[in-house]
Amino acid sequence: MVTTPDTRSAAPLRTCIGCRQQRPQSALVRCVESPQGATVSRTAAGRGAWLCSATCFHTAARRKAFDRAWKHTVQPHTLEPLEQLLRNAFDDVIINMEELPTVEVANDEPAATKG
Numbered sequence: 001m002v003t004t005p006d007t008r009s010a011a012p013l014r015t016c017i018g019c020r021q022q023r024p025q026s027a028l029v030r031c032v033e034s035p036q037g038a039t040v041s042r043t044a045a046g047r048g049a050w051l052c053s054a055t056c057f058h059t060a061a062r063r064k065a066f067d068r069a070w071k072h073t074v075q076p077h078t079l080e081p082l083e084q085l086l087r088n089a090f091d092d093v094i095i096n097m098e099e100l101p102t103v104e105v106a107n108d109e110p111a112a113t114k115g
């Protein structure tokens with residue numbers, strides 16, 4: 001009998017192209033290059049470039065990790081629309097990540113005290 005002792009291992013893992021950390025697919029955002037330019041989509045056809053944070057977007061852009069993910073030279077202007085799209089996308093991911101183990105999130109603002 002083959003069993004999977006840890007059910008969480010069933011979640012597909014992807015590697016962030018910025019920090020190279022493997023994370024559950026649900027905690028990452030997938031960037032693809034469409035004819036209209038780079039966009040954020042989990043379903044669009046094409047090679048996916050996975051990112052875990054907006055910081056990693058900058059890291060990946062600087063390291064030309066998008067070139068490697070998409071297998072060709074990516075012009076900086078191609079990535080420009082991604083920055084805002086990623087901000088929106090990570091807002092959603094952060095909500096999903098509440099179910100994940102503790103994640104360090106850099107936050108400039110002090111936590112608001114509810115009461």
Ligand SMILES: [Zn+2]
Nearest residue numbers: 016019052056
């Ligand atoms: Zn990352």
